[in-house]
Amino acid sequence: MHFDYTDDQVAIREGVAAVVSQFKDDYWRARDEDGKFPFEFHRAMAEGGWLGITMPEEFGGANLGVAEAAIMMNEIGRHGGGMASCSTVHINLFGPHPIVKHGAPEQKSRWLPRLVAGQDQVCFGVTEPNAGLDTTRIQTFARKVPGGYEVRGQKMWTTTAQVANKILLVTRTTPREECAKPTDGMTIFYTDLDRSKVDVQLIPKMGRKAVDSNATFYDDLFVPEEDRIGEEGRGFYYLLDSLNPERLLVASEAIGIGQDALARAARYAGERVVFGRTIGKNQAIQHPLAESWADLEAAWAMVMKGAWLYDNDRPCAPEANASKLLGARAGYHACERAIFTHGGVGYAKEYNVERLFREVMLTRLAPVSEQMILSFIGEKVLRLEKSY
Known part of the structure; x- marks a missing residue:
């Protein structure tokens, strides 16, 4: 067992970061205000070849696994766009998976290349x-x-x-x-x-x-x-093919947003001086942020385990569901603590953490509720009587 990224996975992080980092906080604040779809971001990701990361090579994709897709979505989440940036790309990954798995050859050749190129939404x-x-x-x-x-x-x-x-x-x-x-x-x-x-x-x-x-x-x-x-x-059985990957990707996005918020909070805590000392010197500030780091890292380890199982054709439903539960909670609490660390200015749009908090909330609600996840684990893992 090892925890090193492959050279290809490192290249994915670096390549995605190079694209996403072009879109700064002011871009995403503007989209949060005007509600316009981030067409420029969508186009940049398509031109970089990232919309087809899980699609078959014969249709212009990279034919990579859920682990690589999770790494990509986590990196997107770490650069300030919140769920707006993540959802712009996420929708191309495993939503169309029924086409890849069950579509006729003519359907795949008609539809998939246009999705990979960003020509169809x-x-x-x-x-x-x-x-x-x-x-x-x-x-x-x-x-x-x-x-x-x-x-x-x-x-x-x-x-x-x-x-x-x-x-x-x-x-x-x-x-x-x-x-x-x-x-x-x-x-x-x-x-x-x-x-x-x-x-x-x-x-x-x-x-x-x-x-x-x-x-x-x-x-x-x-x-x-x-x-x-x-x-x-x-149709219902075709839908099942995309459920576990979607949970893993949502978890990776929530973790990325939490990591972004945590980094902003740590920077602010190291710069803000009150009563003659930086607030980051106080354990009341340090400890919640340190706890969020641990929670985010633990959730990410579960995502990688679930992705490895999926990519190696092993059962992964408990791990995928647990990833979504843990990742969404860790991301949410990191964003909440980032606001508390910033104090009053955390409530101001200028510092962006209030936007990240609003964005990450979605991951606790969709695509499946925390209560359904816990019921699933209770029944399928702990072998308790079905509760619904």
Whole structure:
């Protein structure tokens, strides 16, 4: 067992840092104010080849693993953009994974190169108002018609639907009550976001203003047969391929944001003089920051363990879920402590830590709640009776 990064992984950190560091605090503060999608950042990451880090080489990607993707997302999170910068890239990694794993060769060649090059932007329609984390209860329905399907229904928290031209859409094609199992009867499509048939309504929210979230309403959206991924009715099982990687990536992002906040707090503590001494000399300041360093490092070790297991085709669900739990909490507390360290100016936008705190909050809420993670570990690891 060793903890060294490979030469390629070191190069990933350095290469990503070279791009991300061009976008300073004032850029991300402006995006937090105006809510404009960070197109310049998205373009720079595409030109650097980073949008395709996990995509197959034959379609322009680098065909690297979750460990490399986690290192990349952690580095992005450490440079001041918060979840706005992370989500701009994250959405390209394992969201389209059903295409990579289950798409037909023609579909892969039609869709993946455009995603890698940043020519297409995709949003994801999964969550619904009356389903939440119980995906089996979605009601958006795709009705078979000549040449394809017509979709009616509603989705919530559809990220980047304001700017996307494509959507990965999860629907029912068989009513739940007619299926042998609740997880049967769901189908995934990747298709054009036809705004004449889809009403996109922005959801104002606490943070990550530059990467929009939306309620979307589908009124007989026609989806061609060739835009269905895999078999009809197998969509839920295709979704499972991307769940553990997504948890690992969200954890790596939260840790990166926490590391950014911690570095800002330590710098401020070493410079701020009160009562004739720097505040960093006081243990009441030192100890919480030191504790955050330990928490962030421990969470990162769990991310790397989970990523290693995934990349080596080993079961990793407990580690992926634990990574998301620990990483989000460590990042959140580091940002909170950074505000406390700054005192009153921590509440001011000028010092950026209040923005990082608002941004990192999302990682504790999505893509799965802490309570569901703990219930999963209780049942699957500790072998306790299912609690929900």
